[in-house]
Amino acid sequence: MSERWDGGPGGQATRSRTGRVPGQREGEAGGTPRPGGRAAARAAARSQGGSRARRRARPVPRGRRVLKIIGMGLALLVLGTAGAGWWFYQHLNGNINSVSLDGKGGSEKADAFGRTPINILVMGSDGRTSKADCKLGGGCSQTGVQTGNGNADVQMVVHISADRSNATVMSIPRDTMVDIPACKDSASGQSTSGYYGQINGALRYGPACQVATIHQLTGIPIDHFVKLDFSGVVKMSDAVGGVSVCVNNNVYDTYSHLKLSSGSHTLKGKAALEFVRSRHGFGNGSDLGRTVSQHIFLSAMIRKFKSAGTLTNPTAVYGLADAATKALTVDDGLGSVKKLIGLAADVNKVPTKRMTFTTMQTAPDPHDPNRVVVGAGAKALFSSIADDQSLTGGSGKKSAAASATATASAVPASQIAVTVENGTEITGRASDIAKALTGQGFSSATTTANAPSPATTTTLTYGTGQKAEAQTTAKALGLPTSHLDEGTGSGLTLVIGNDWTRGTTFPGGSSSPAPADTKAAVSNAQAQTADEAKTCAKVSPFKTVSLNGVAMTPAQAYAASPDKKDSDE
Template structure:
């Protein structure tokens, strides 16, 4: 569906007699959108890496009332943040649940004629369609949520699932039980099936008859479908067959809206070639860590610590799969000895600008790390950009222990040229780079242990 949109670029055959016709044909299929993002955006991540926002909208336009909710403008029903590593060895697709409660920033209407006030708490899927919001509002919402700067977006509708699954000759899916869902109209027996057209759309829409019956249950089905489509495209000669590739590219471009920065076949071709370099076994689908919303059992909120850990990995271009030679942990201070947690003495000072950060850190150190000799040094004289740990030269073992717990980079350690008195504390000053107690300041090299994920080379059966 979304990932495969990039493959359309391979239809361009340089120098062939029909090249101009092909170029004009597919360029004419693509809808372009000028995103208005403003200046308040996250800083760029690793140079050469790409972050693409993939939006599946549930608009009923042109569906003749088949799926209910006739006249809906379409919301951000299925959304992936797709990160491609700068060295093209791996890619990560993060699913963002539509029922997640988020802050939606101030945006312009899709026609850019009116300002829509921001909302401090709203369902993620309303970042598109609701109050005439356009895809750039979803773009801004995801950047606000994750702190990850997005380079481009692609948006498709219901038709993309039907036409693209037909174009590849069907997509293999797997079920652990019989499913007969009157809402999505999916009726399949237990086992493996090849689905296409309306049946493929029913598969990615079904949720009431699998798992717990919610959006979190539906997301793994969508991930299974996309993984299987990727394997099909790479493995059945689609990219080397002019007929198959034409059908796929025509289906993709007819359902595709992209930002103006990539709104041409030539630019999408370059993007396709980059994506084609990634080995399927190193394309990971995962779901943003969430928990039940305490204010509404039908909604979700971020699982803050785990979500920040995953977002930090993406920002730092860390792979969620075991790519040879990557994710090697860098040693923090040079000292070889390490003090026991109970022997670490540290005063935590808050220069982050976040109220309560020092006490939050002290609580975490004492209750979860065993640093019982930690204390709250209250606020720094002024906010600081970077977190630092100042320690005396005879406290290297304590500095090493605390640096490992906090995930401090070597640049954060500041050794003074003196010896500390027996009861003297080190000083940990939290900076604006501090994201929360237990969130490493260096990019984590491993994802949360319970992160929902699946690699694109794996066939996972829906439960």
């Protein structure tokens, strides 16, 4: 039978096998046992008289208590922050509306380093699919809130190069007449077997149909899309704290309701929407003039987004992220906060001086003076984007191609001398390529040398005004466009890299198309770069608006409407 540790009859504790009373400490005076067993021991411990009680009642040092409180507070703060961060992430993901492209836009090809360009179709929808859009866009007094996708009144192909060093934004006017392919909207079930019509109408059959139409027209692989509606523009402009723009004259577009005095303005909310929607206020009063003012607006927004004040302000960043995820419809490939952040990081790598905004060249539609068709130079612009060619020089300054207005004339091979440098460890590579060039009729002044350092990739660097010579050389060697680079010196220097260790035709380059002529690509394309902060939108000098039934210029309408507040007031 086991020994009991509780008290015996009369409160006398039962002795242990050691002969000591449980609870008695060796050396205690008299060795007198405590009465009452465990219960009595606990009571004694709570009393102020016992030595054990005195030890337990000893106060904890103040510093230790403070540290304990701080530690508990920090733990709660970490848990709270982590919980808030997770909630924020889930909240933003929940805002995103994504749609599958079903491979309708083709796919990008990687360069020699495994890097791929990014091509995104940015669409602005005129759909009045919410009360907010009806209020902003009007036209719902009889129809009410509408369903469907509306028309893509803004269409911009945004190209970010494989090496993230440059970008091109090409607007396609909404009035362009093209072939619409067979499409079916997976959401609404609306379908078409294909037809010839206005390009912006393809969006009625879903975003994937608009992407397929642009891909078919341009040959540019488009693997992503972003769609905004009226309220989306308002949210985005508010999130960045307003966008600064400039107009070169007083303007009152009685259709979009934009009213601004000559000079600079910071536009938010509805005023920003009026600016990007205005087609009668700028240029010749058509959609062609509107694309230029939209480029000015987007350039200013990008500069604001990339500014240190925006990116380092947590409130601004949260507002921007929350507005963006609420305002955008995207493809599945961009359908998470992580992917959108990655895209923003890629855009942020490109300097504004190397972001080129262009408008697709057009010509009047012979069957309808109010519509346009693809014009001369457009194919060169399409090719430059598809081939990942930059429309700015390496320094960010406009290249000779970007400042010219005529197509480069061909240069005979006999007039072209190339310095061929061996950047590989294989002896005789430069001599092999040089012989191949002279064998095709290139100048006997072609020379060889060792490159200053080993080269991973083959590059052909050309001097100012020698783009045409470089194109002729690249075509002869099957060298893709992405390997051409405009330098600051003179002459042509071909550095053979480790991506070309044998043969006299660049690997996989025998069927490569000749580099696109970037002079033709930007001719009549209204090219400008995003760093041009002083560029003002040009108010239309024509009678493109009407006030009280009288046709007048936007400046005249402004003067005739002193009682109407300006849009930025």
